[in-house]
Amino acid sequence: MIKRVFITGGTHGNEACGVVLAKHFMASPELFSGFSFDTTVMLTNVASIGTNTRYVEEDMNRCFFKADLDDPTKTATLEARRAKELNAVFGPKGTSAAADFIIDLHNTTAATGVALMMSPTDELGHAIAAHLIALDPSVKVCNWNATQADWPMLPSVGKHGMTFEVGPVPWGVVDGAVYKQTRRLVLAALDYVEAHNAALARDGPWSSSTVQVHSFVRSVDYPRDASGELAGVIHPQLQGRDFGRLARGDPAFLALDGQTTIPYTAPEEEVEELFPFFINEAAYYEKKTAFMLARRIDRPVQVAKQSPQYELS
Numbered sequence: 001m002i003k004r005v006f007i008t009g010g011t012h013g014n015e016a017c018g019v020v021l022a023k024h025f026m027a028s029p030e031l032f033s034g035f036s037f038d039t040t041v042m043l044t045n046v047a048s049i050g051t052n053t054r055y056v057e058e059d060m061n062r063c064f065f066k067a068d069l070d071d072p073t074k075t076a077t078l079e080a081r082r083a084k085e086l087n088a089v090f091g092p093k094g095t096s097a098a099a100d101f102i103i104d105l106h107n108t109t110a111a112t113g114v115a116l117m118m119s120p121t122d123e124l125g126h127a128i129a130a131h132l133i134a135l136d137p138s139v140k141v142c143n144w145n146a147t148q149a150d151w152p153m154l155p156s157v158g159k160h161g162m163t164f165e166v167g168p169v170p171w172g173v174v175d176g177a178v179y180k181q182t183r184r185l186v187l188a189a190l191d192y193v194e195a196h197n198a199a200l201a202r203d204g205p206w207s208s209s210t211v212q213v214h215s216f217v218r219s220v221d222y223p224r225d226a227s228g229e230l231a232g233v234i235h236p237q238l239q240g241r242d243f244g245r246l247a248r249g250d251p252a253f254l255a256l257d258g259q260t261t262i263p264y265t266a267p268e269e270e271v272e273e274l275f276p277f278f279i280n281e282a283a284y285y286e287k288k289t290a291f292m293l294a295r296r297i298d299r300p301v302q303v304a305k306q307s308p309q310y311e312l313s
Protein backbone atom coordinates (compact mmCIF):
# COMPACT_ATOMS: atom_id res chain seq x y z
CA MET A 1 0.00 0.00 0.00
CA ILE A 2 1.32 3.45 -0.91
CA LYS A 3 1.00 5.74 2.12
CA ARG A 4 3.58 8.55 1.77
CA VAL A 5 4.12 10.34 -1.56
CA PHE A 6 6.51 13.24 -2.17
CA ILE A 7 6.54 15.61 -5.14
CA THR A 8 9.78 17.57 -5.28
CA GLY A 9 10.87 20.55 -7.38
CA GLY A 10 14.06 22.56 -7.69
CA THR A 11 16.54 19.73 -7.33
CA HIS A 12 18.13 21.71 -10.16
CA GLY A 13 17.29 25.33 -9.36
CA ASN A 14 17.20 26.57 -12.96
CA GLU A 15 14.67 23.99 -14.15
CA ALA A 16 11.93 26.54 -13.72
CA CYS A 17 8.89 24.66 -14.97
CA GLY A 18 9.28 22.10 -12.19
CA VAL A 19 9.96 24.82 -9.61
CA VAL A 20 6.84 26.81 -10.56
CA LEU A 21 4.71 23.66 -10.66
CA ALA A 22 5.93 22.57 -7.21
CA LYS A 23 5.12 26.03 -5.80
CA HIS A 24 1.64 25.83 -7.37
CA PHE A 25 1.09 22.39 -5.84
CA MET A 26 2.29 23.66 -2.43
CA ALA A 27 -0.35 26.41 -2.63
CA SER A 28 -3.09 23.98 -3.76
CA PRO A 29 -3.46 21.28 -1.07
CA GLU A 30 -7.01 20.57 -2.28
CA LEU A 31 -5.49 18.81 -5.30
CA PHE A 32 -4.12 16.14 -2.96
CA SER A 33 -7.06 15.62 -0.61
CA GLY A 34 -9.34 12.63 -0.92
CA PHE A 35 -6.60 10.15 -1.74
CA SER A 36 -5.78 7.09 0.37
CA PHE A 37 -2.18 8.39 0.73
CA ASP A 38 -0.54 11.59 1.99
CA THR A 39 1.22 13.83 -0.52
CA THR A 40 3.93 16.27 0.52
CA VAL A 41 5.18 18.82 -2.02
CA MET A 42 8.48 20.56 -1.35
CA LEU A 43 11.39 22.45 -2.89
CA THR A 44 14.70 20.66 -2.54
CA ASN A 45 17.79 22.65 -3.62
CA VAL A 46 16.41 25.95 -2.33
CA ALA A 47 19.80 27.70 -2.58
CA SER A 48 20.08 26.90 -6.30
CA ILE A 49 16.54 28.17 -6.91
CA GLY A 50 17.66 31.45 -5.34
CA THR A 51 20.65 31.70 -7.65
CA ASN A 52 18.69 30.31 -10.66
CA THR A 53 21.46 27.82 -11.31
CA ARG A 54 21.59 24.04 -11.61
CA TYR A 55 23.54 23.88 -8.36
CA VAL A 56 25.65 26.05 -6.08
CA GLU A 57 28.63 23.82 -5.30
CA GLU A 58 27.82 20.37 -6.66
CA ASP A 59 25.07 18.65 -8.70
CA MET A 60 22.69 17.57 -5.92
CA ASN A 61 21.11 14.94 -8.15
CA ARG A 62 24.37 12.99 -7.86
CA CYS A 63 24.43 13.14 -4.02
CA PHE A 64 21.96 10.36 -3.16
CA PHE A 65 24.11 7.24 -3.26
CA LYS A 66 23.23 5.37 -0.07
CA ALA A 67 26.92 5.04 0.84
CA ASP A 68 27.34 8.84 0.62
CA LEU A 69 24.16 9.57 2.58
CA ASP A 70 25.31 7.19 5.31
CA ASP A 71 28.86 8.61 5.38
CA PRO A 72 29.01 11.35 8.06
CA THR A 73 32.17 12.83 6.52
CA LYS A 74 30.46 13.57 3.16
CA THR A 75 29.54 17.16 4.00
CA ALA A 76 31.98 19.17 1.88
CA THR A 77 29.38 20.91 -0.29
CA LEU A 78 26.11 22.71 0.29
CA GLU A 79 24.37 20.08 -1.83
CA ALA A 80 25.91 17.12 0.04
CA ARG A 81 24.63 18.61 3.30
CA ARG A 82 21.19 19.35 1.83
CA ALA A 83 20.96 15.78 0.49
CA LYS A 84 21.45 14.49 4.04
CA GLU A 85 18.69 16.82 5.31
CA LEU A 86 16.35 15.59 2.58
CA ASN A 87 17.27 11.97 3.31
CA ALA A 88 16.04 12.60 6.86
CA VAL A 89 12.73 13.93 5.47
CA PHE A 90 11.81 11.31 2.85
CA GLY A 91 14.32 8.57 3.62
CA PRO A 92 16.38 7.19 5.11
CA LYS A 93 17.23 5.53 1.83
CA GLY A 94 17.03 1.77 1.94
CA THR A 95 14.96 1.65 5.13
CA SER A 96 11.32 0.80 5.81
CA ALA A 97 10.79 4.43 6.86
CA ALA A 98 11.56 5.79 3.37
CA ALA A 99 8.79 7.44 1.33
CA ASP A 100 6.72 5.03 -0.73
CA PHE A 101 6.89 7.10 -3.92
CA ILE A 102 8.77 10.22 -5.03
CA ILE A 103 8.19 12.26 -8.19
CA ASP A 104 11.13 14.64 -8.78
CA LEU A 105 10.28 17.39 -11.30
CA HIS A 106 13.00 18.26 -13.82
CA ASN A 107 13.42 20.02 -17.15
CA THR A 108 15.99 19.51 -19.87
CA THR A 109 17.20 21.59 -22.79
CA ALA A 110 17.04 18.40 -24.89
CA ALA A 111 13.94 17.54 -26.92
CA THR A 112 13.00 14.52 -24.83
CA GLY A 113 9.32 15.38 -24.40
CA VAL A 114 8.11 13.78 -21.16
CA ALA A 115 10.70 11.16 -20.20
CA LEU A 116 10.23 9.21 -16.97
CA MET A 117 13.55 7.99 -15.54
CA MET A 118 13.45 5.16 -13.02
CA SER A 119 15.03 2.04 -11.64
CA PRO A 120 14.72 -1.00 -13.94
CA THR A 121 13.25 -2.97 -11.01
CA ASP A 122 10.58 -0.43 -10.00
CA GLU A 123 7.32 -2.26 -10.77
CA LEU A 124 5.04 0.56 -9.58
CA GLY A 125 7.04 3.14 -11.53
CA HIS A 126 6.55 1.18 -14.75
CA ALA A 127 2.85 0.65 -14.03
CA ILE A 128 2.45 4.42 -13.59
CA ALA A 129 4.35 4.89 -16.85
CA ALA A 130 1.98 2.50 -18.64
CA HIS A 131 -0.96 4.51 -17.34
CA LEU A 132 0.55 7.82 -18.46
CA ILE A 133 1.45 6.43 -21.91
CA ALA A 134 -2.20 5.36 -22.31
CA LEU A 135 -3.19 8.98 -21.65
CA ASP A 136 -0.36 10.52 -23.68
CA PRO A 137 1.44 8.22 -26.14
CA SER A 138 4.34 10.69 -26.43
CA VAL A 139 5.54 9.78 -22.90
CA LYS A 140 8.88 7.92 -22.89
CA VAL A 141 10.38 5.68 -20.21
CA CYS A 142 14.10 5.45 -19.45
CA ASN A 143 15.82 3.13 -16.99
CA TRP A 144 18.79 4.18 -14.92
CA ASN A 145 21.94 2.18 -15.64
CA ALA A 146 20.92 -1.43 -14.98
CA THR A 147 24.52 -2.46 -14.31
CA GLN A 148 24.60 -0.37 -11.11
CA ALA A 149 23.30 -1.55 -7.74
CA ASP A 150 22.49 1.98 -6.56
CA TRP A 151 21.88 5.37 -8.14
CA PRO A 152 22.67 8.92 -6.96
CA MET A 153 19.38 10.49 -8.07
CA LEU A 154 16.96 12.01 -5.55
CA PRO A 155 13.90 9.83 -6.32
CA SER A 156 16.01 6.71 -5.70
CA VAL A 157 15.65 7.52 -1.98
CA GLY A 158 12.02 6.37 -2.08
CA LYS A 159 10.84 2.78 -2.27
CA HIS A 160 9.52 3.81 -5.69
CA GLY A 161 10.31 6.95 -7.60
CA MET A 162 10.94 8.68 -10.87
CA THR A 163 12.66 11.67 -12.34
CA PHE A 164 9.93 13.49 -14.26
CA GLU A 165 12.05 14.97 -17.05
CA VAL A 166 10.43 17.31 -19.58
CA GLY A 167 11.99 19.20 -22.48
CA PRO A 168 13.05 21.05 -24.45
CA VAL A 169 13.02 24.09 -22.17
CA PRO A 170 15.83 26.64 -21.76
CA TRP A 171 17.26 27.16 -18.27
CA GLY A 172 15.11 29.46 -16.17
CA VAL A 173 12.17 29.42 -18.60
CA VAL A 174 8.63 28.20 -17.96
CA ASP A 175 7.11 26.94 -21.21
CA GLY A 176 3.31 26.99 -21.01
CA ALA A 177 2.74 23.83 -23.05
CA VAL A 178 5.36 21.92 -21.05
CA TYR A 179 3.86 23.22 -17.79
CA LYS A 180 0.34 22.17 -18.77
CA GLN A 181 1.43 18.70 -19.91
CA THR A 182 3.53 18.14 -16.77
CA ARG A 183 0.78 19.28 -14.39
CA ARG A 184 -1.79 17.00 -16.03
CA LEU A 185 0.46 13.94 -16.07
CA VAL A 186 1.74 14.34 -12.49
CA LEU A 187 -1.84 14.50 -11.21
CA ALA A 188 -2.70 11.50 -13.41
CA ALA A 189 0.21 9.61 -11.81
CA LEU A 190 -1.41 10.20 -8.41
CA ASP A 191 -4.73 8.95 -9.78
CA TYR A 192 -2.94 5.77 -10.79
CA VAL A 193 -1.42 5.41 -7.30
CA GLU A 194 -4.97 5.59 -5.94
CA ALA A 195 -6.09 2.88 -8.38
CA HIS A 196 -3.04 0.82 -7.34
CA ASN A 197 -4.03 1.08 -3.67
CA ALA A 198 -7.64 0.19 -4.50
CA ALA A 199 -6.53 -2.85 -6.50
CA LEU A 200 -4.30 -3.98 -3.63
CA ALA A 201 -7.15 -3.56 -1.15
CA ARG A 202 -9.62 -5.64 -3.15
CA ASP A 203 -7.02 -8.00 -4.67
CA GLY A 204 -7.36 -6.79 -8.26
CA PRO A 205 -8.27 -6.64 -10.99
CA TRP A 206 -4.84 -6.33 -12.62
CA SER A 207 -4.10 -6.53 -16.30
CA SER A 208 -0.88 -7.56 -18.02
CA SER A 209 0.70 -4.88 -20.15
CA THR A 210 4.08 -3.99 -21.61
CA VAL A 211 5.99 -0.72 -21.52
CA GLN A 212 8.60 0.27 -24.07
CA VAL A 213 11.68 1.10 -22.02
CA HIS A 214 14.89 2.88 -23.05
CA SER A 215 17.61 1.16 -21.09
CA PHE A 216 20.80 3.20 -20.63
CA VAL A 217 23.81 1.78 -22.49
CA ARG A 218 26.44 4.54 -22.43
CA SER A 219 27.19 8.23 -22.83
CA VAL A 220 28.94 9.71 -25.87
CA ASP A 221 31.20 12.78 -25.51
CA TYR A 222 31.72 15.58 -28.01
CA PRO A 223 34.75 15.49 -30.29
CA ARG A 224 37.49 17.36 -28.43
CA ASP A 225 40.95 18.67 -29.24
CA ALA A 226 44.10 17.77 -27.31
CA SER A 227 43.37 20.39 -24.64
CA GLY A 228 39.80 19.21 -24.16
CA GLU A 229 38.10 22.07 -26.03
CA LEU A 230 35.11 21.23 -28.24
CA ALA A 231 36.16 20.17 -31.74
CA GLY A 232 32.61 19.60 -32.93
CA VAL A 233 28.98 20.34 -32.08
CA ILE A 234 25.80 18.29 -32.33
CA HIS A 235 25.04 17.86 -36.03
CA PRO A 236 21.95 19.77 -37.22
CA GLN A 237 20.49 16.49 -38.46
CA LEU A 238 20.75 15.00 -34.94
CA GLN A 239 19.63 18.08 -33.00
CA GLY A 240 16.14 17.59 -31.56
CA ARG A 241 15.97 13.92 -32.62
CA ASP A 242 15.85 12.41 -29.14
CA PHE A 243 14.67 8.78 -29.13
CA GLY A 244 15.11 8.41 -32.90
CA ARG A 245 17.38 5.61 -34.11
CA LEU A 246 21.09 6.42 -34.49
CA ALA A 247 22.91 4.01 -36.80
CA ARG A 248 26.61 3.64 -37.51
CA GLY A 249 27.63 6.31 -40.03
CA ASP A 250 24.71 8.66 -39.32
CA PRO A 251 25.69 12.33 -38.85
CA ALA A 252 26.44 12.87 -35.15
CA PHE A 253 28.61 16.00 -35.00
CA LEU A 254 29.55 18.97 -37.13
CA ALA A 255 33.21 20.02 -37.06
CA LEU A 256 33.95 23.64 -36.17
CA ASP A 257 34.66 24.47 -39.83
CA GLY A 258 30.88 24.30 -40.17
CA GLN A 259 31.26 21.93 -43.13
CA THR A 260 32.64 18.58 -42.08
CA THR A 261 30.20 15.95 -40.84
CA ILE A 262 31.52 13.65 -38.12
CA PRO A 263 29.57 10.38 -38.27
CA TYR A 264 28.51 8.21 -35.36
CA THR A 265 31.11 5.48 -35.02
CA ALA A 266 29.85 2.48 -33.09
CA PRO A 267 32.24 -0.15 -31.77
CA GLU A 268 32.67 -3.15 -34.11
CA GLU A 269 30.92 -5.54 -31.76
CA GLU A 270 27.87 -3.30 -31.42
CA VAL A 271 25.14 -4.69 -33.66
CA GLU A 272 21.98 -3.73 -31.78
CA GLU A 273 19.85 -0.67 -32.54
CA LEU A 274 20.50 2.24 -30.18
CA PHE A 275 18.50 5.38 -29.53
CA PRO A 276 20.05 8.70 -28.42
CA PHE A 277 18.49 10.92 -25.78
CA PHE A 278 19.54 14.01 -23.80
CA ILE A 279 20.97 15.27 -27.11
CA ASN A 280 22.73 18.61 -26.44
CA GLU A 281 21.57 18.89 -22.81
CA ALA A 282 23.18 22.13 -21.61
CA ALA A 283 24.18 20.77 -18.21
CA TYR A 284 26.01 17.81 -19.71
CA TYR A 285 28.83 19.71 -21.46
CA GLU A 286 30.70 19.66 -18.14
CA LYS A 287 29.86 15.98 -17.71
CA LYS A 288 31.44 15.26 -21.12
CA THR A 289 28.16 13.95 -22.50
CA ALA A 290 26.89 15.02 -25.93
CA PHE A 291 24.09 12.48 -25.73
CA MET A 292 23.22 9.20 -24.07
CA LEU A 293 22.41 5.96 -25.87
CA ALA A 294 19.77 3.44 -24.90
CA ARG A 295 18.54 0.11 -26.17
CA ARG A 296 14.81 -0.44 -26.47
CA ILE A 297 13.14 -3.26 -24.62
CA ASP A 298 9.52 -4.22 -24.03
CA ARG A 299 9.08 -4.67 -20.30
CA PRO A 300 6.10 -6.61 -18.96
CA VAL A 301 4.19 -4.92 -16.15
CA GLN A 302 1.04 -5.59 -14.13
CA VAL A 303 -1.30 -2.60 -14.24
CA ALA A 304 -4.22 -1.95 -11.89
CA LYS A 305 -7.43 -1.64 -13.83
CA GLN A 306 -8.91 1.75 -13.17
CA SER A 307 -11.95 1.96 -10.96
CA PRO A 308 -14.58 4.21 -12.64
CA GLN A 309 -14.11 6.82 -9.92
CA TYR A 310 -10.59 7.53 -11.14
CA GLU A 311 -11.11 7.02 -14.86
CA LEU A 312 -9.66 9.97 -16.74
CA SER A 313 -11.24 11.38 -19.83
Ligand SMILES: [Zn+2]
Pocket residue numbers: 011012015106107
Ligand atom coordinates in the same frame (compact mmCIF):
# COMPACT_ATOMS: atom_id res chain seq x y z
ZN1 LIG B 1 17.39 18.34 -13.70
